[in-house]
Amino acid sequence: MMPKTNALLAPHQVIFRPLVTEKGMHRSTRHNAYAFEVNKLASKEDVRKAVEELFNVKVLKVRTQNRKGKPRRTRFRSGHTADWKKAIVKLHPENRIDFF
Numbered sequence: 865m866m867p868k869t870n871a872l873l874a875p876h877q878v879i880f881r882p883l884v885t886e887k888g889m890h891r892s893t894r895h896n897a898y899a900f901e902v903n904k905l906a907s908k909e910d911v912r913k914a915v916e917e918l919f920n921v922k923v924l925k926v927r928t929q930n931r932k933g934k935p936r937r938t939r940f941r942s943g944h945t946a947d948w949k950k951a952i953v954k955l956h957p958e959n960r961i962d963f964f
Contacts, residue, residue, distance in 0.1 A: 873903060873905065873906060873910060876918070877903060878906045878910050878913075878914035879900050879903075879914050879915065879918065880900070880902060881901050882898065882900050883899040883901055883950065885899070895954065896954060896955045896957060896959070897952050898952070900915070900950070900951050901949070902914075904930070906951075908926040908928055911926050912953075919961050921959035922955065922959055923954070923955060924955060924956055925953075925954040926952070926953050927954075928951045929950045929952075930947065931949065931950055933948070
């Protein structure tokens with residue numbers, strides 16, 4: 865089976881935002897791994913290229929998760945938040961990304 869690549873996405877279209885959480889800060893200090901919200905169409909290779917280009921770092925490993933939206937309710941209306949994709953990017957030990 866051939867992997868589907870999406871060469872139409874520019875690096876700033878692949879990565880939406882960094883996920884700065886308590887767990888994410890623990891990962892970044894202990895394991896040099898950073899979490900990002902990424903485009904649902906982006907592959908692991910797209911995420912790797914985008915992080916390397918935007919932050920000028922060397923990426924060792926990319927892990928992705930498809931996250932389901934949560935149910936939400938406001939007064940009489942119910943719905944749910946949008947589904948999204950999360951990528952955890954492990955960097956080379958010499959590289960760091962500073963969000964603050």
